[in-house]
Amino acid sequence: MKKSVFFGALAATTLVSGLAAAATLDDIKARGELICGSNTGLTGFGAPDASGNWSGFDVDLCRAVAAVVLGDATKVKFVPTTGETRFTALQSGEVDLLVRNSTWTFSRDSELALDFVAVNYYDGQGFMVKKDLGVSSAKELDGATVCIQTGTTTELNLADFFKQNNISYQPVTVADDSEAQRQYLAGACDAYTTDASGLAASRATMPDADTHIILPEIISKEPLGPVVRHGDSAWGDVVRWTYYALLVAEEKGVTSANVEEVATSTADEEVKRLLGVSGDMGAKMGLDNDAFKRAIAAVGNYGEIFSRNIGEGTAINLARGLNALWTQGGLQYAPPFR
Structure with missing residues (x-):
């Protein structure tokens, strides 16, 4: 009997914590702002200027998520975190999402109760x-x-x-x-x-x-990517598919400049689903159907984000390398929008 009571209480506690964690998406919508854990200042990836305006490769992913969830890429509060404080900030709920060159490892995935939802930069x-x-x-x-x-x-x-x-x-x-x-x-x-x-x-x-x-x-090997808390798969899906939308957009040639035109003229069925023309992809996640189109319009596709912030010709001058699309010999590969 004691054993049954113990496991019953444990199950109840797990259920309550899971429900609490699963509220992240609703919390962000109610708050009207995404709180994103960022670097303290890494040029090209995440850093504020003299006026406190943030920019960078990781910053743009946060802005893309804000565009998807809130309809406005500017509705992001950036919270600087160090190597020691970043995961605590996420675990405690101080931030909704962590995007600041953090490596996906076994122990972080398991012992820290965190979920790495994608790899936005393959590094070493x-x-x-x-x-x-x-x-x-x-x-x-x-x-x-x-x-x-x-x-x-x-x-x-x-x-x-x-x-x-x-x-x-x-x-x-x-x-x-x-x-x-x-x-x-x-x-x-x-x-x-x-x-x-x-x-x-x-x-x-x-x-x-x-x-x-x-x-x-x-x-x-340093696979870097966005991180959310365990127990909130709905929120993790939103972040994951926002990132994949940016990859699919690059693969299909959809850019911040042509996204509106493509949405009205494309015959590509996957692009139609990506841009909310058909398929109700956004609605399946509790979002507007044109949510991913807004993200692309706001920050561009993955290639645009890379080129603008850290690519060849910038001060950082990084080649795509492993971060090229799979069609170009790289590792960046998105599951189908289907």
């Missing part, structure tokens, strides 16, 4: 050093001091890499990218390690960028 960990250090490989960093953010996968990968190569290092722990860059430029560490995209973003803001090199080794 690298190292940056000053040219005058005289090294051309991370394997030459024996005895080096290395700036590393706490609470990140890079911290663990760093330890693994040096152990596997039988070399030593001295960690210099920092809270975020900005502090890492300051410490590195001040000479507090010989090398700075983080995701290769983050290194490129940091180098782009340095006054003497040409005197710094990113070493060739990529020592890990």
Whole structure:
């Protein structure tokens, strides 16, 4: 009997917590604002300007979700989070959604009770050093001091890499990218390690960028993506399919400039469903049928977002690489809108 009472109480508690978590979409609609956990300031990915206006690759995904849910891409409050505070902010309900170069791992998916709903950037960990250090490989960093953010996968990968190569290092722990860059430029560490995209973003803001090199080794897999809480699959679906809508739009040639014209002229049945012309795709998620069309109109397709914020020709100057569409040899692939 005691066992039955215990499991009955546990089931009731689980049900209540699940119902509470599932209210995220309704809460956002009632509030009229999406609260998005962001980076503290990573150029190209998520950073405010002097007037507090946020822009970047990750920022645009938050804005796309706001356009889908609220009909207005500007209805987003950005909450800066560090490597140590980001997941707590999401777990506690301080933010509705976390989009700030966070790596999908087994332990984060299970132990932290979080759901990574997609991969918006395939990355890997690298190292940056000053040219005058005289090294051309991370394997030459024996005895080096290395700036590393706490609470990140890079911290663990760093330890693994040096152990596997039988070399030593001295960690210099920092809270975020900005502090890492300051410490590195001040000479507090010989090398700075983080995701290769983050290194490129940091180098782009340095006054003497040409005197710094990113070493060739990529020592890990870092699938980065948007995160929601466990127990809220309806909200996770909204975020997931907003992202996939941006991918399908690029694949089909739908852009922020032509989306309205395409919606009235296309003969492509998948595009019709994507843009709300047929299929009631939005209604199936508690959204307007033209919700995904609004997102594309507001921020563009995935390729536009990439090119505008971090692509070749920007200060970050990243090639698409693994983040090219599957039709172009990359890993970005969306399930069908059907």
